[in-house]
Amino acid sequence: MIKVENLSYSFPQKNLYNKISFTLEEGQHCAFIGTSGSGKSTLIDIIMDPEKYMFDGKLEIDPNCRIGYVSQFSQLDKPKETTVFEYIGEKFIKLQNEITSICAEMETSTDIDTLLEKYQQAQDAFDAINGDEFESNINKKLNLADLSNHKDLMISELSGGEFKLVQVIKEMLNRPDLIIMDEPDVFLDFENINSLKNLINSHKDTILVITHNRYLLNHCFNKILHLENMELQEFDGTYIDYNFSLLQTKIELQELAAADDEEINRNEILINKLRFIATELSDSSKGRALKARVKIQQRLMERRIKTPFVDIKQPDISLSTDNKIEETIALKVTDYSVAFDEILLENVSFEIKSTDKVALIGPNGTGKTTLLKDIYKNNNASIEINGDVKVAYLSQNQGEILTESNTILEEFADVGFETYQEIKSYLSNYCFNDKLINQKIGSLSGGEKNILQLAKVSAIKANMLLLDEPTSHLDTYSQIALEKAIKNYNGAILIISHDYHFIVNCMDYVLMIEDKTIRKMSMRKFRQMIYAKHFDKDYLEIEQKKKSVETEIALALKNTDFELAKTLSKKLEELIKLL
Known part of the structure; x- marks a missing residue:
């Protein structure tokens, strides 16, 4: 076709x-x-x-x-x-x-x-x-x-x-x-x-x-x-089989490539010694040996195993605050209601402490994004934000936060950096190199725009984050980086997400929208609910362990630690059997 x-x-x-x-x-x-x-x-x-x-x-x-x-x-x-x-x-x-x-x-x-x-x-x-x-x-x-x-x-x-x-x-x-x-x-x-x-x-x-x-x-x-x-792998089979096959192939190819490189380096040392003897000491017999050794080197280079791509393009997301406030009520919502053609939320009340990490969940169209925007705007009588709290917002509509006609560099001109060099250095942590920072934001992929939003959120150094679908468009490595950053963050987070893996890994509890109201649910009850409705036993935990081991294998390969990669590969195989 x-x-x-x-x-x-x-x-x-x-x-x-x-x-x-x-x-x-x-x-x-x-x-x-x-x-x-x-x-x-x-x-x-x-x-x-x-x-x-x-x-x-x-x-x-x-x-x-x-x-x-x-x-x-x-x-x-x-x-x-x-x-x-x-x-x-x-x-x-x-x-x-x-x-x-x-x-x-x-x-x-x-x-x-x-x-x-x-x-x-x-x-x-x-x-x-x-x-x-x-x-x-x-x-x-x-x-x-x-x-x-x-x-x-x-x-x-x-x-x-x-x-x-x-x-x-x-x-x-x-x-x-x-x-x-x-x-x-x-x-x-x-x-x-x-x-x-x-x-x-x-x-x-x-x-x-x-x-x-x-x-x-x-x-x-x-x-x-x-x-x-810039290369493409093609595989006929399932994703689980592909991922395991790809990692095993990379282990094998990189080990062979390392052996080839070692032999080529040894041969290069011999060539340099022979060249010195033949030229500096005028030893013609060594000149013949040099020619023979150069031909051997050419053959080694021709049959050399290509090193597989093992670099990990993972942003270094670091969510930090200017000042950590003592545990107190960061956000208080009292009798909040919202309606469009019909009532979405009616007389909703809840509180979030200054260190709480909370997921706001519910079906599409139940008012989650509207509530998050109203909190960010802070002009609703039902919403009270602690005076010591500084708020940052990530929108699922990326154009609300990012100006698509700006270059990446221009977008950060008013975020608090003193020089363009500081901006460049900061953005390099988020995988935006010197070539990319002069690119228009409108030309970026959805995932790159979300990474850029996260970079902007982090630069603001707020102590309460409002994140609307932050994992949307993100690849696996970026999702892992975001999970790690959220776990290390010492402020309050209110996040809208439909990603159950992400919620289970990062959140303290959930606020669930049901029948136009919101109820608080512990993570234990949330796990029980989603397993009863959606997943086989331990699916999320196994899938998360699998994702973590895959990343560990990639890191081991990047560090040329083949023995560790092989050990982890066996661990991955056992996890796959459980799925």
């Missing part, structure tokens, strides 16, 4: 791919993974519109291949009066109306041949998307996504997560040969993530999905494309 051979592409400040190759075949469910900013979305753009990009190499797409697309950003492109059923069935309804109109015209027209031709074209298009079954198929997909009671709702009444699922259903029922989805899981609550998993697994045709979501990766895909350091 798609064949890429030796494709290379660069931005002015950044090389993205160096002669990457892969194929995508009919019926495959392929996960496309890689670190933030590695070029995944750009490669999708090239596949979608190859004429727009100047790249080297070959890109072959079946000329009959119809591609559907679901963006990482939910954008309402329909008027408010459109129902969910009408939105999903737009193409079906249009063709159905066209066929009815042609049939009506046939009753009075004398140009039957032309109308018959139009009728056949419309009917063929209708049959191609299984038009006769479209009502039944819409109902089946909505039921699979647990949205069966939303069929007659207006699109405007849906939460962002529900609308994303409706977009996925619409693309699937339009029956393209290939559906491409760019981080469709971002901002979905877990119920909607589970619905997305069901939709992906029910789809019989080809899917290519960019995602960092470990739950989807573990449960949905039979092919992996991994973009790393």
